Amino acid sequence: MPRWFLPAFALGVGAFSALAATGALSPLSALAIGAAASAAVLAAITTREPAEAPLPLPPLEANDPAPMPPGAGQVLLARLPTPILLVARSGRVYYANPAAHQALPRLETGSHFAHLIRAPAFVEALSATLSDGDERAVSFTLHDKSERFIEARVALLPAGSAFGLEALALVQIDDRTDARRAEQMRSDFIANASHELRTPLASIIGYIETLQHHARDDPAARERFLGIMAREAGRMQRLVNDLMSLGRIEMTEHLRPGEVHSLEDIAAESAAALVPMAVQDGIDLQVRLDPGGTPVACDPDQLAQVFTNLIDNAMKYGGAGGTVRIARADPGKASPGRVGIAISDSGPGIDREHIPRLTERFYRVSVTSSRNKGGTGLGLAIVKHILNRHGGRLEIASAPGKGSTFTVWLPRADTRASRRGA
């Protein structure tokens, strides 16, 4: 029998008896009033009873704490950049600071915490802390519009603290998505770089052993193996150079380049340095750029590396006997204040599914083709980072059988800026 039943029954019957005895009411009216009194007493007692379990969402309770009094504690929490929730024993969110509202757009004060964050690990941890008072740390993933990796700490604030008369759970939420992604990228990068270095190294070690044993007295084999070893060592050297370039570029990426030079002149000089290679491969290298050109704020060595990488790719992938053209990009396609140089080739082109990923480190349409052509898989990543530093961007247009066009877009230099170069 519920605890409230006996007192309610006694009060109801008492009211009925008293009124009937005074004769002030007919027995029927007295009975009705007695029943109403019992119902009111029952209702009052029922609403005061605390909920036993935090789940599912309990009805609003008379003993839920009153809104948090404004004071030093609340002012402090409101200023914190870390999302903070205070959760009452009933499981209702009693207070959430502005950072929490920003991190959890569905958040409503007064709703149950399990409706807000449904991750089972979080619900279990907070329920356990509310019942045993122990502090806990928990990691879980939230799936809103995108996947977010969250770390939360839950602890109990004792009753009577500045935050109110009831003990409350304090929940601190830390969105670790960006840090997780950066860690993942770093470890992928190290794994890729090690793999890229290990392959030529293993090949060189293998040939050294062969030369020391079976091929010791075979001059023809020795010549052939030394040629392969030189090629593999060259590949390792290019990879180490590209890795070091990338590291240096990343270190200066936040620094705005201070010199002003002609974009066309830098592109033309980079192309000129590659003429011997074009001649050797029978490539028609056409440079259609006006001298003088457009001033851009830049690091000229870095911009020369951008054009060298792009023209080198156009010649490598465009194939022997092809055409590579370097010209001003259609000004009609430029956003205001921007200038573009387009490098086009007559090669096999690239399937559209690959295009968005080409500037990722070590991403290649065909690893074998890239390796055979002496590629490291870092050229376009270097281009992207240099252009980021210059406030520019790379546009790639390509389709199978139609060749490729890589366009470098850069902001024109503010003409009021001092001309230190050019």
Ligand code: ADP
């Ligand atoms: P890699 O050292 O492999 O050339 P990059 O970062 O310079 O590395 O280029 C990444 C990939 O993009 C290449 O492996 C190749 O698959 C593709 N690619 C780049 N430029 C061209 C191009 N002009 N034509 C066709 N594919 C290209």
